[in-house]
Amino acid sequence: MKKSNIVLLVLIAVAIGVIVTVAGDFSTYETFATARQKEGKEFQVIGTLDTTKTMVYDAAKDANLFTFYVKDKSGDVCKVIYFGTKPTDFEKAESVVLTGKMIKDGEFHCGKILMKCPSKYKNDQVAVGNKV
């Protein structure tokens, strides 16, 4: 066997190894119910903003605290706490992707919000997040 073939095999093995590790990082979009079952584990939840409940951001009290309510795909409404400022145009978001985890008292703490904003011509997206 030629040396280059051996090298090629080794590299292919490395490549496969890399892809397997990488695929291990992939997650799926979940609901609050799943997140509640595994408290403290990080999930990504897609949902819409529940506009019937109030959202609170008061920089004078805490500049890193924004609370709001989100209804997930199964219709489950959950209180969400985001440790950051209120994102621009948040009220207008058509849907939001929250990355975070459920904690004991049934609040969803998220560190990253990805919003999808409808605008007449562009579905501009805005991502905000804390790099933890």
Add this chain to the structure above:
Amino acid sequence: MVATASYWVSVRTGDEVKRNSWRLQGRWAFIIQAASVFAVFGCLYFALYNHYFEYKYVWRNSSRDLPVSLLLSSFWSDQEGSFMLWSIWQSILGLVLIRTTKRWEAPVMTMISFAQVCLSSMLIGIFILDYKVGSNPFLLLRHAAENQGLPWVNSPNYLNFIKDGNGLNLSLQNYWMVIHPPVLFLGFASTVVPFAFAFAGLWTREYKEWIKPALPWALFSAAALGLGIMMGAAWAYESLTFGGYWAWDPVENASLVPWLTLVAGIHTLLAFKSSGHALKATFFFFFITFILILYSTFLTRSGVLGDTSVHSFTDLGMSGQLTFFLFAFIPAFGMLIARRKEIPTVHKEESTYSREFWLFIGSLILMIAAIQITFTTSIPVWNKLINNLGIKKLLNLTNDIAPPSDGVFHYNKIQIWVAIVIGILSAIVQFLKYKDTPRGEFTRKLMIPTALALIATVLSGWLGKVNYDTYGAGFLMAIYLMMFASYYAIIANLAYIWIGQKGKLKAAGASVAHIGFGMVLLGIVITSSKKETISIDRMKMLDGGFFGANSKENPRENLMLPRNFPVQMGDYHVTYAGDSLPAGESKTYYLVRYERKDPTSGKTLEAFTLHPDAFLSNKGEQTLTPNPDSKHYWNKDIFTYITAVPLKEDDSDTATYQPHVVAQGDSIFFSNGYMVMEGLDPQPANRNYQAEPNDLAVGATLKVYTKNNDQYNLKPIYLIRDSSYEYNIPDTVAPLSLYVRFSKILPKDKKVELEVKESTVFRDYIVMKAFIFPFINVLWIGVIVTVIGFIMSMFQRLRQNKEKPAVKKPLTKERAV
């Protein structure tokens, strides 16, 4: 103008057949099409310049108040315009190729013309069998699909209703957006040239000869694409607010991957040129580069990235066409496979001590990097495939795959190893000779650079206190290795210019590019591992925040700054000193004053003001689109941007005055501290009080102590004017929203009554984030050096090609990139 567009569509079908007359005809056809493209470009720019809002493209992407300097930015802010930009570059490249390629003109230009056909089909916007092909930038607003049937469409003077355009997306209103897309699209367009050469070589069965003219083009393409990508990074750093220059966003990845494969291709090409090995790999890399460019176009423009990317285009209903465009070029691979037997290969095995062997390994590693990035970036595509092919049902999956939740680390933990290996390889491979290298000489020459790189790593790790432990010791280890690899690449290549090339700078393009690349790696590793957030909100930390369980998920990176109220941030005292709205601009600028003081003497060591700004309204609605501002030092940047400002709508102030009866020396507590009544002043002075002859005025001298150890003086005044009218003049501490009123004198008890109000709504503040990026200049300089290196070696190759036009055998004194 629509006629121009369709005319140009019919013209550029001029296909070149090898006969001379045909070639001539093709040549003229291409020249005419190029002229048409320029004309179309001119027309669209003219329409934008004169605000012809009857064109939908103009209406959608510009407005009257847009400065002329940003008009170009709105030109390529949308799909049609950017395709046109691509098409222009391709035309220019085509014209240059017609002049320079000589013998290769016909087959190469066939490919370029075909690519041009595909590109311009994106712009025709006609319906073929009910399928919309392309999207015409000159579509009239009244013809646009979404406006059909609206009442104003049929009114002949409808233009009177359209006074102004929709305006350019706020985040694109930046000078980087004027220059970054042209460079990036030049890079995109130029990747077709190595592709065309490789294809031409395969097609005409001249498997080796295409290499020489293709090399300078490949170098040029790598320089342009690399510069374009990094200009995008600079734009992100200068004007976006994800707090950095690179976020592994799918759009960024999609253009990085072809660059990696292109660089891999350049290296295998060099290996082939001098040793005869790795020709097939070269074909493969140049083919895959262009295909990946098309794939990245597909990703960013088909709307498929919708859920994962921050800045992709949305679907114009052209995803089918984009897919077609993508697959149209894949048969090149078919040809490569079909003719694989004919491609000359060397059957002798490479020595482990030969340069070509390691060039090949390096290329494969770049390939692995490319595969990993593509694999993760393509998650939305996987979802589409899984859904459409029924695999989802087959495997009983219910949810779509989501990208990794810690995306940045996901890429970093793989790519850091790639960077390490590539860094080390680019340091040592130049010292290897083609075919074989004497062992002793190799180790002897490398000894000093290795030692120097080790010393540099240890020194900067020790002095720079690199101890980034968020992801554990293993990752910190990798950071040190990467630091070593980058120093190694810089130092070894510097050494190679002297040892290997005896200081001949003219021939050192490759080494220069490698030094630049090493600097880029070094800049990345330092800025990423030593990036420091200084705007930590420490006020709320004691109640379980900082040391509590959620300190990791709540990094408290936003800091509220009341106006004129200094807050400590890292080494600095930072004050928000107000905002300003310059005439003629739609941005609000915030004045953020930084001061650094000597902790012992209290002397101000340095003071500067940053002006982060923000668009506060977008089409009449309250939003916040901030742009950061940075203080640049030679060794670091202080990066500041606004994350929230109070909304201007008026809430009523519900707070009321609370009375306190105090004597001299008594204190009154309020939420942020307390105040002491120090005494009464029979001749008070207050900026709101003008003394009059018959006044009987008394002021209360108050000293206010806050929780932050700040002190303020207050002097509310009580007076009796004209012996009958009671007045009082309140005093305030604006940053605390504290109001104090002197309401009564109680002479019997030797006491006074003071009324205190703390306003709950408090409107004058900003919330901001600030980071320190150390040594970010190493990164930017590295980029520039790399590009210079690429261009140097491009000219060097061009010179060689001119000097020895007919040399067939590999050059003996070959220098590698």
